[in-house]
Structures are given as structure tokens and as C-alpha cells.
Amino acid sequence: MDTQFWLDRWEHGQTGFHQTRVMPLLQKHWAGLRIPAGSQVLVPLAGKSLDVAWIASQGYKVLAVELSPIAIAQFFDEHKLQLTRQQTPEGTLYEAGAIQYLCGDVMTLKAETLASIQGCYDRAALIALTPELRGRYVERVYHRLPQGCRTLLLTIDYAQDQMQGPPFSVPDEEVQRHFRDRCLVECLETRDILDKEPKFAARGLTRLSTQVYRLTVR
Numbered sequence: 001m002d003t004q005f006w007l008d009r010w011e012h013g014q015t016g017f018h019q020t021r022v023m024p025l026l027q028k029h030w031a032g033l034r035i036p037a038g039s040q041v042l043v044p045l046a047g048k049s050l051d052v053a054w055i056a057s058q059g060y061k062v063l064a065v066e067l068s069p070i071a072i073a074q075f076f077d078e079h080k081l082q083l084t085r086q087q088t089p090e091g092t093l094y095e096a097g098a099i100q101y102l103c104g105d106v107m108t109l110k111a112e113t114l115a116s117i118q119g120c121y122d123r124a125a126l127i128a129l130t131p132e133l134r135g136r137y138v139e140r141v142y143h144r145l146p147q148g149c150r151t152l153l154l155t156i157d158y159a160q161d162q163m164q165g166p167p168f169s170v171p172d173e174e175v176q177r178h179f180r181d182r183c184l185v186e187c188l189e190t191r192d193i194l195d196k197e198p199k200f201a202a203r204g205l206t207r208l209s210t211q212v213y214r215l216t217v218r
Contacts, residue, residue, distance in 0.1 A: 003067050003105065006045075006128075010068035016199075017167070018047055022054045023123060025154060025212050029188055030058065030121075033150040033214060039118035044106040044125040044141065048075035055121060056098040063117070064099065065106040072101045107140045114144045120151035120215075127155055127167040134170070138178045142215070151183075151215040156193075158208045163200065175213060183215040 009015060035041065037059040043052055046064035048071045056062045066072055072094055076083050081096035090113065091104025102109075106125065120142075129137055142151070155170040172187065179185050194201055194208040201208075 002130075006067050010070040015047070015071075017124070019050065022050045023154070025189070025210070026051050026054065026121065026123070026152065029152055029212055029214070030055070032188070033119060033152055035060070035119035035150055040116050041119040041121060042114075042117045042141075042145075043121050045128055046101070047071050047124065048078065049123070051121065051123060052099060052101075053079055060119065061098045062100065063113075064101045065109070066101060066103060067105065069103050072103055075101065107137060109141065111144055114141065115146055117145055118149055120145065120149065120153075122151055123154045124167075126153065127165075127170055130165075130168065134168075134174075135178065142179065142217075143182055145217050147217050149217045151213075153213040153215055155211045155213070156208060157211060158200070158205050162204045162206065172211060175211070179215055183217050186214045186216075188212045188214055 038061065040061045040063055041055055043049070043055070043062060043064040046052055046066045047068075048066075049064075052062055052064045052075065064075075069092070076094065076096060081099070083094045083096040085092055085094045087093075088102075090109060091102050094101040094103065126134060126137065145151075153175070155175060156167055157171045158169045160169045176185060189212040190209055192207070192209050194205060197208055
């Protein structure tokens, strides 16, 4: 993972990828995962996403993983949360109520950490990685999640030669290739969104869709 790229984006305030509302597709499909209340939910490459606080508000313990301490500090400051912090072998762990933020690399999470995860929300991780890194990410994270763990995965699909990522295009055939041997893969929804994303149209895209998947570890 090119960690410096993302650290520089936060350092220089180049965070146009941050959304100022909770993702509607998360609100629509989360309950359908049927993750037991009180379970621990992993949010990789979390930034300062409002989705983290929303998932916690639904009765879950959230483990958000983020490289940038700036993003983490902004999250807790903007939500006016009093936090504690401790050093762990995986990085600095910040905690407030049901929310934990680990400042570190999601690909270096220990097996015992992932063994406690019962749900996952991946809106920004898979599509943030280059094709070379996506396979490693799936192997290091998803292949070590416990049986029965359910993920809500959001991807985007466009002609990769029309725009340089991130975010990168991850078409359905790649999702199937990465996950079908380990997970039950269900596509819950596909939406054409180019008309709602003028900044991507301005970058040359002629089509853009988003897909929502439910992944269940077998």
C-alpha cells in the first residue's frame, strides 16, 4: 500500500473523497446483513467517515482502521468524543465508547484481531487499492475473517483506461474472482451514478456504476 500517498492527502487537506453525509446505500442494506447486535464490525481505510459513527449508533462495536492520525483526530474532534489511547503492536488505538480507531495498516492486523470480527463495511478500501495490491488485501484481511462473518462491500465500475484511480474500477468479474472461493457473494444492487458524479464525468468517464455486495464467509 502506498501509505505516503494517503498520508500526504490528509496532510494537505486533499480529502475530496470524504463524504459529508452517511452513505444511503449503507443505511438501506446494513440491516439485511443480519449481524447480531453488539458484534464487532471492521471498517478498513475508514478516514473520518460519518459511516463509522452511524454503524456504532446501530448497536455495534466498531474497529475502524486508518493510516492517518490527522483523519482520526478530526473524527473524534468533529464528533466531540472524549477518547483514550494506548500503544499496541498493531499501532496506536484510540477509543471512545463503542468506537475504536486503530492508526495503522489494515494489512498487518493480527489473526487474533480479525478472529473477533463478525461484520465488515468496505466502502473505500478495495477501490482505493491498485490491482496489484487488491489480491494481497483480500488474502491478508478477508481470508482470515471467521466463518459466518458478513461484509457489506461497495465497489464502482468504469472503463479504467478513461481515468486514473484512485478510486479504481473493480468490476463484478474481479469481485467474483477474489471472493467466490471463500465467501458466498451476493450482488444486492447495481446503480448507474454518472449523472450524480459530475466530477468523474469531468475527468472523462462515459459510464459509472456502483455495486453493493453481501459477502458471507463460508
